[in-house]
Amino acid sequence: NAGVTQTPKFQVLKTGQSMTLQCAQDMNHNSMYWYRQDPGMGLRLIYYSASEGTTDKGEVPNGYNVSRLNKREFSLRLESAAPSQTSVYFCASTSSGGSFFEQFFGPGTRLTVL
Amino acid sequence: GENVEQHPSTLSVQEGDSAVIKCTYSDSASNYFPWYKQELGKRPQLIIDIRSNVGEKKDQRIAVTLNKTAKHFSLHITETQPEDSAVYFCAARGPYNQGGKLIFGQGTELSVKP
Numbered sequence: 001n002a003g004v005t006q007t008p009k010f011q012v013l014k015t016g017q018s019m020t021l022q023c024a025q026d027m028n029h030n031s032m033y034w035y036r037q038d039p040g041m042g043l044r045l046i047y048y049s050a051s052e053g054t055t056d057k058g059e060v061p062n063g064y065n066v067s068r069l070n071k072r073e074f075s076l077r078l079e080s081a082a083p084s085q086t087s088v089y090f091c092a093s094t095s096s097g098g099s100f101f102e103q104f105f106g107p108g109t110r111l112t113v114l
Numbered sequence: 115g116e117n118v119e120q121h122p123s124t125l126s127v128q129e130g131d132s133a134v135i136k137c138t139y140s141d142s143a144s145n146y147f148p149w150y151k152q153e154l155g156k157r158p159q160l161i162i163d164i165r166s167n168v169g170e171k172k173d174q175r176i177a178v179t180l181n182k183t184a185k186h187f188s189l190h191i192t193e194t195q196p197e198d199s200a201v202y203f204c205a206a207r208g209p210y211n212q213g214g215k216l217i218f219g220q221g222t223e224l225s226v227k228p
Binding site: 031033035040041042043044045048050058059090094101102103105106107108 | 115120123146148156157158159160163203205207214215216217218219220221
């Protein structure tokens with residue numbers, strides 16, 4: 001099992017450019033999440049998908065869109081990147097059934113917007 | 115919505131001493147409280163968690179306590195070692211109808227001096 005994978009690992013964008021961050025999990029998890037991590041701010045939830053076919057806003061959704069492509073894949077899109085979106089982005093997944101709650105994280109994408 | 119406060123933001127201890135990190139949460143419906151450890155440049159990884167129906171849980175040198183009445187929970191690390199140096203995050207999970215999302219504290223940077 002690869003667990004949760006993310007691409008790319010690093011990306012540099014110019015202000016106004018667009019890009020999509022990809023995330024996939026092979027653990028048959030129902031729920032998937034996108035976080036951003038900034039120094040001193042912890043992990044802040046951008047969007048989440050409780051199950052295939054549903055998406056909801058988290059704490060900091062402005063400037064982002066998401067797509068739950070299928071049960072395995074959950075992508076995050078920046079339509080017009082801004083320097084304030086410079087951050088490390090983590091995708092995570094969890095099984096939403098039963099009593100198993102652990103969220104598993106991907107390796108992260110380090111994004112710099114110039 | 116849920117809010118999680120974590121203290122202290124930095125903690126420095128001598129090898130062999132104990133370390134305590136404290137978190138408070140705002141939503142009394144929260145039912146799951148994990149702790150994650152994040153080493154520099156790596157993804158967060160679960161080290162211990164506790165459910166709302168349990169007051170204390172221990173795993174070797176780490177333990178977590180939960181006080182539901184006061185809405186706070188704490189991480190205790192005994193006999194600290196240099197490899198415990200990392201950033202630690204607490205989190206609180208809301209009811210399932212909120213998609214199982216986690217709200218994280220701001221993080222504590224623990225430094226264990228040899």
